[in-house]
Amino acid sequence: MSRRVFLSVHEREEDILGVARAARRRGLKIVDIFAPYAVHGLDQAAGFRPSRLPIVCFLLGLLGAAFKVWFEFWTSAVDWPINVGGKPWNSLPAFVPVTFEVMVLFAGVGTVIALFISARLWPGKQATASFPGTTDDRFALVIEEEDAAFDPGAVRRLCEQFNAVHVEEREEEAV
Amino acid sequence: MGGTPMRRKGAGIMADAQAPLRTPWILGEKRPIDVSNDICALLERKPTRLWWAALLASSTVLLIGMLAIGYQMATGIGVWGVNRTVGWAFDITNFVFWIGIGHAGTLISAILFLFRQKWRTSVNRAAEAMTLFAVMCAGLFPLIHMGRPWLFFWIFPYPNYRGPLWVNFRSPLVWDFFAISTYFTISAMFWYVGLIPDLATIRDRAKAGLRKKIMAFFSLGWNGSYRTWIRYEVVYLLLAGLATPLVVSVHTIVSWDFATSIIPGWHTTIFPPYFVAGAIFSGFAMVLTLMLIARKVMGLEDYFTLRHVDAMCKIIIVTGSIVGLAYLTEFFTAAYSGNPYEQFVFLNRAMGPYAWAYWIMVTCNVVSPQLLWFRRVRANLVAVFALSIVVNIGMWFERFVIIVTSLHRDYLPSSWADYTPTLIEILTLLGTFGLFFTCFILFCRFLPVIAIAEVKGVLTHGRSAPPLPHSQSDKTRHASEAFEEART
Numbered sequence: 001m002s003r004r005v006f007l008s009v010h011e012r013e014e015d016i017l018g019v020a021r022a023a024r025r026r027g028l029k030i031v032d033i034f035a036p037y038a039v040h041g042l043d044q045a046a047g048f049r050p051s052r053l054p055i056v057c058f059l060l061g062l063l064g065a066a067f068k069v070w071f072e073f074w075t076s077a078v079d080w081p082i083n084v085g086g087k088p089w090n091s092l093p094a095f096v097p098v099t100f101e102v103m104v105l106f107a108g109v110g111t112v113i114a115l116f117i118s119a120r121l122w123p124g125k126q127a128t129a130s131f132p133g134t135t136d137d138r139f140a141l142v143i144e145e146e147d148a149a150f151d152p153g154a155v156r157r158l159c160e161q162f163n164a165v166h167v168e169e170r171e172e173e174a175v
Numbered sequence: 176m177g178g179t180p181m182r183r184k185g186a187g188i189m190a191d192a193q194a195p196l197r198t199p200w201i202l203g204e205k206r207p208i209d210v211s212n213d214i215c216a217l218l219e220r221k222p223t224r225l226w227w228a229a230l231l232a233s234s235t236v237l238l239i240g241m242l243a244i245g246y247q248m249a250t251g252i253g254v255w256g257v258n259r260t261v262g263w264a265f266d267i268t269n270f271v272f273w274i275g276i277g278h279a280g281t282l283i284s285a286i287l288f289l290f291r292q293k294w295r296t297s298v299n300r301a302a303e304a305m306t307l308f309a310v311m312c313a314g315l316f317p318l319i320h321m322g323r324p325w326l327f328f329w330i331f332p333y334p335n336y337r338g339p340l341w342v343n344f345r346s347p348l349v350w351d352f353f354a355i356s357t358y359f360t361i362s363a364m365f366w367y368v369g370l371i372p373d374l375a376t377i378r379d380r381a382k383a384g385l386r387k388k389i390m391a392f393f394s395l396g397w398n399g400s401y402r403t404w405i406r407y408e409v410v411y412l413l414l415a416g417l418a419t420p421l422v423v424s425v426h427t428i429v430s431w432d433f434a435t436s437i438i439p440g441w442h443t444t445i446f447p448p449y450f451v452a453g454a455i456f457s458g459f460a461m462v463l464t465l466m467l468i469a470r471k472v473m474g475l476e477d478y479f480t481l482r483h484v485d486a487m488c489k490i491i492i493v494t495g496s497i498v499g500l501a502y503l504t505e506f507f508t509a510a511y512s513g514n515p516y517e518q519f520v521f522l523n524r525a526m527g528p529y530a531w532a533y534w535i536m537v538t539c540n541v542v543s544p545q546l547l548w549f550r551r552v553r554a555n556l557v558a559v560f561a562l563s564i565v566v567n568i569g570m571w572f573e574r575f576v577i578i579v580t581s582l583h584r585d586y587l588p589s590s591w592a593d594y595t596p597t598l599i600e601i602l603t604l605l606g607t608f609g610l611f612f613t614c615f616i617l618f619c620r621f622l623p624v625i626a627i628a629e630v631k632g633v634l635t636h637g638r639s640a641p642p643l644p645h646s647q648s649d650k651t652r653h654a655s656e657a658f659e660e661a662r663t
Binding site: 012032033034035036037038039040042043046048050051053054057061071072075076079080082084087091094095097098100101102104105107108109111112115116118119120121122123124125126127128129130132133134135136137 | 206207208211332338339340341342343344345346347349350353354357360361364368371372375376378379380391392393394395396397398399400401402403404405406407408409410413414417418420421424428431628629631632636
């Protein structure tokens with residue numbers, strides 16, 4: 001299904017922050033913004049919801065740590081207990097360092113994989129940018145023209161207030 | 176002091192409080208496009224003769240090291256100068272030395288990120304690369320030390336036909352294996368995640384060809400979508416949060432390799448903080464060495480400025496002072512403990528057969544970094560470069576002193592022995608320098624040495640005021656705007 005979008009390109013960080021904030025205040029639906037770097041505060045300005053990846057990270061860390069404690073206990077105290085210097089089979093304090101490392105490993109690697117999945121990034125993927133230069137120095141705001149009430153002229157004037165260097169309307173495949 | 180100087184001093188403090196917020200980190204009034212152009216130009220132009228010469232020199236050294244490693248693997252580690260008394264010497268010294276150097280990268284990328292130190296953006300990419308290469312060099316030494324390196328996978332707890340015989344999870348050497356492999360993996364992740372936006376920038380600039388194809392493959396279809404940026408920033412923060420305790424844990428565990436034994440001079444609780452501070456100290460010195468060369472050779476004067484050098488020098492003073500304090504504390508503890516073995520070890524360090532190594536260590540690590548208290552020294556790049564090398568020499572000797580002097584005089588005088596490295600051991604150390612510099616020289620050629628996307632985020636261009644660390648949050652801004660609207 002295709003949808004009609006309005007694209008506005010800016011050159012300065014201040015302008016993209018301003019135009020995103022203004023568009024949101026007018027109730028326009030911001031599909032996405034393309035930026036060469038992570039502009040601070042743009043997520044709040046555009047009203048994007050925060051990422052839920054910290055939950056993934058926490059759960060994976062918990063899983064890694066729990067798995068490792070169990071594994072160290074099972075190998076050292078259950079499967080083949082070996083007397084090392086008269087230490088107890090279940091030497092919990094000595095299991096802490098490796099448990100910590102495995103927790104970090106699970107949480108770190110898992111979160112990066114979760115990022116690739118949730119952001120749909122994979123090796124060799126064809127990059128689809130709305131406007132050239134958004135990995136260089138351009139900021140592009142993409143607004144969806146939801147219904148007949150959408151007034152391209154007014155939106156164009158709004159974007160030009162924020163020094164838009166290029167505005168256009170186009171048909172785009174909805175993801 | 177009269178009233179006027181006091182007032183002037185007060186004004187100075189005010190000016191200082193303002194200055195870091197007003198002076199830009201990146202010089203030359205750059206726009207984002209200039210950053211892309213400057214950094215990508217280094218990759219797009221033909222390699223210089225100097226680059227080829229450096230690559231040739233370092234890969235020759237690497238080759239010599241590989242021959243030495245091949246020889247000792249084929250012959251056995253009897254070719255080393257170690258003996259029954261001094262069972263750990265050169266090899267473990269080099270291992271701890273390289274691991275220490277590998278600490279600065281993640282410190283810069285993770286800890287300074289959490290502390291919102293914006294200057295890190297100019298050095299983090301190179302420092303992270305340096306970390307990876309240093310950890311590779313470090314990993315080589317325990318591998319050779321195993322004697323039968325082809326069975327290295329026995330350290331991994333996998334189901335096997337020997338029982339299954341599991342590894343001993345109570346052993347610090349096993350902790351070490353997990354710590355270093357985790358550290359390498361997480362550092363590599365951190366580095367790669369940081370590279371993705373920059374790879375996309377290079378991809379979009381490159382003309383159709385091999386470079387574009389490779390960059391398109393590794394940039395994962397990155398297009399600068401802000402919805403992805405939000406997730407990316409969160410992941411970067413999470414990785415920084417995970418890597419921060421990880422950095423501390425790695426050298427802590429390395430120090431436990433020593434501290435959990437009952438050797439006088441090793442068996443102390445001060446080791447973890449002492450080792451971590453030493454690691455940061457040596458790592459920052461190595462980053463300075465490399466960045467000062469890269470700055471000059473690659474023309475990065477606008478990106479790696481005197482302010483960056485200044486900030487790094489200050490960290491070197493702090494960590495160097497912690498190390499100096501640790502040396503004093505060791506002596507105090509030995510004196511105060513009333514333990515004759517402990518007291519003997521420390522007197523023997525300072526006055527025994529290896530006193531020369533001890534005093535090199537003290538001179539390089541404690542005395543010479545004090546010069547960095549002077550602003551004029553910090554602003555003199557030649558002096559800073561020389562001091563950074565001095566610190567690295569000192570830190571190598573620190574590990575040598577800790578390992579060899581503690582072992583060579585043990586509880587039984589009949590087993591006292593001395594240690595001198597053999598040529599093979601020296602060539603192996605040299606070889607790791609070859610590996611380190613070969614990797615770094617290749618990195619400088621094929622990947623952006625400066626984090627392009629991160630530097631763009633600290634430019635002054637496009638902002639009416641530079642971003643303040645505690646600027647008005649968007650929530651309050653929204654509230655004030657709503658108020659303005661309600662009034663009109």
